[in-house]
Amino acid sequence: MAADKAIHDYDVVIVGAGISGINFAYRIQEQCPNLSYCILEGRHEIGGTWSLFKYPGIRSDSDLYTFGFSWRPWEEQSSIADGSRIINYMKESAAMYGIDKKIDYNHYVDHANYSSTSKKWSIDVTANGNEQKKYRCKFFLLCTGYYDYHEPLKSPIPGIENFKGTVAHPQFWDTEMDYDNKNVVIVGSGATAITLLPNLTPRANHVTILQRSPSYVLSQPKEDKLEKLIRACTWWSKPLEHKLIRWKWLLVPFLVSQFSYKFPLRARKIVSDVIQKQLPPSVSRDPHFNPSYNPFEQRVCFCPDGDFYQALREGKGSIETGVVDTVTADTIKLVNGKELHPDIIVTATGLKLRFAGGISVSVDGENYNFADKFIWKGQMLEDLPNAAFVVGYVDASWTLGADATAQLICRMMNQMRKENVVEVIPRRTEEEKKYMTEEPLLKLQSTYVKKGKSALPKAGNSGQWRARSFYYKDIMMAWFGDIKTGTEWNKMLV
Structure with a gap:
């Protein structure tokens, strides 16, 4: 006992x-x-x-x-x-x-x-x-x-052990890391990479996303017109306001995803057109924003108020699509012959x-x-x-x-x-x-x-x-x- x-x-x-x-x-x-x-x-x-x-x-x-x-x-x-x-x-x-x-x-x-x-x-x-x-x-x-x-997902990056700069993984980010006026390359194309780019650019010299394959990235307003209308019409009842806004967020994404599953080519065209309008002339949609899959076959990335595209338009951020050939002490060499010269490499390659x-x-x-x-x-x-x-x-x-x-x-x-x-x-x-x-x-x-x-x-x-x-x-x-x-x-x- x-x-x-x-x-x-x-x-x-x-x-x-x-x-x-x-x-x-x-x-x-x-x-x-x-x-x-x-x-x-x-x-x-x-x-x-x-x-x-x-x-x-x-x-x-x-x-x-x-x-x-x-x-x-x-x-x-x-x-x-x-x-x-x-x-x-x-x-x-x-x-x-x-x-x-x-x-x-x-x-x-x-x-x-x-x-x-x-x-x-x-x-x-x-x-x-x-x-x-x-x-x-x-x-x-x-x-x-x-x-x-x-333990994070360890994706093989040829020669990464040769790099003399800083290698960081988002899962174990050093909050004391100095990236002021540094050139940063983020390896990856998922939600983490899309989040990091606009949040590093204010302090970094330049931030580049290096992706093997592209993702869909859509802007999402922090507050849209329908939410503003709901708040204006329900000023007398906070519970009703909360309920209607929640149901809006339950219904609209469901309808969008179901439309994408049933009409994938049409959804692809709509999403591609939306992305094209946000890109600066210096960034082409193909290949950087032309995924091999249709919307919602993989998770779609969202950026609040288009901050990701704003960083691209300002020239502080850029994107490269290609396969890493090797990493040297101070260079990332791509199979297509291009070279990147980062001070910091961020391996945003997913979760284990x-x-x-x-x-x-x-x-x-x-x-x-x-x-x-x-x-x-x-x-x-x-x-x-x-x-x-x-x-x-x-x-x-x-x-x-x-x-x-x-x-x-x-x-x-x-x-x-x-x-x-x-x-x-x-x-x-x-x-x-x-x-x-x-x-x-x-x-x-x-x-x-x-x-x-x-x-x-x-x-x-x-x-x-x-x-x-x-x-x-x-x-x-x-x-x-x-x-x-x-x-x-x-x-x-x-």
Whole structure:
């Protein structure tokens, strides 16, 4: 009995105090008030991605009206926000509902084992770097994101080890780094590169994006005309204003992405024309802004109020499309014969995918390999009892997917209590195991997704094993849909 006193017992343990973990905690308090819970956070503060990344200009690449919580509206008159404002919003939201009192910081989860005898999870934690702790719970929630916090993606750049200047990676940015009046080359073409260029140009001498292949970059006003109209017409009711603006951001991006999927060539033409109008005469759309794929086949990059294009027009920023031949002590030589002469190279080449934060998981002592398993409804894992994970969308805010998961799992836990069920396990039928075709969890063709595919579980092509589709469908499923097909519901044997 003395040993049991050292075990921290809860109904639910959430891993991760980022946007997903905070949202899950709120939904548990709201919909399952009878359940006890805690959040284990490996870092020193709330925030997840927004606590880790410190590079200049770090900001949301989704609108805050849907990236923010539905239960605590984003009140600023700007759809895009920088990292510090997002962290403050998350901290204020957590404090408002007492969620911050449920977080154990600097608690890194090493291993979690499910016992089919006790129907509970046993979780081994390293606290504050050296203290070993044990937690126990009935339901285990992984809100750990999808990438490795400790190691960035290492994309091969021939000869990079020869470079005598500074090499920086956005994931571990040195906030003391001096780039005043320096020539900076950013290797990469994703959202991070698009963010960095206009935020480095005010101090740097010149900033160049070097991309192997181009991306779509669209300007997004911090406040558009429709939002201004909604605010003018709802001056008498802040709640109505918040609701209408949120629904605008739910509906418009959905319609745009669906149009792009159904009419890809037409969407490509429209987007290309929009980009062309923003480019200075010195920058050609082809090849620099003429991707080989159609809009939304990979994630579209957005820049607030066109700051990226403004930097190009001012001449402080530029873009090169080509393949690196080699890097020397002070030069990047391209296969096409061009040379760049940077003082600083920023390797914005993507993230290293990592599922469940690298936690080692087992069932009855036997190792559980995530990559071998299929997902159930995009939120539970095949053969893994009483556990859920959060993954968002590639064409909408991450938080929307997180909230759909939270509401479905809360509904499931309430139903378990009503039916005296102690264990829910997703299972494929023998027929599904025989005929189901594998599909990717993240429907993106980005290099970092392709490289990290082996680290992620799989989606199927049928039934409850399909990947996420879109928010409206998923939230309806969470509220009213079937939560039993494809799962075993087991009661405690007396």
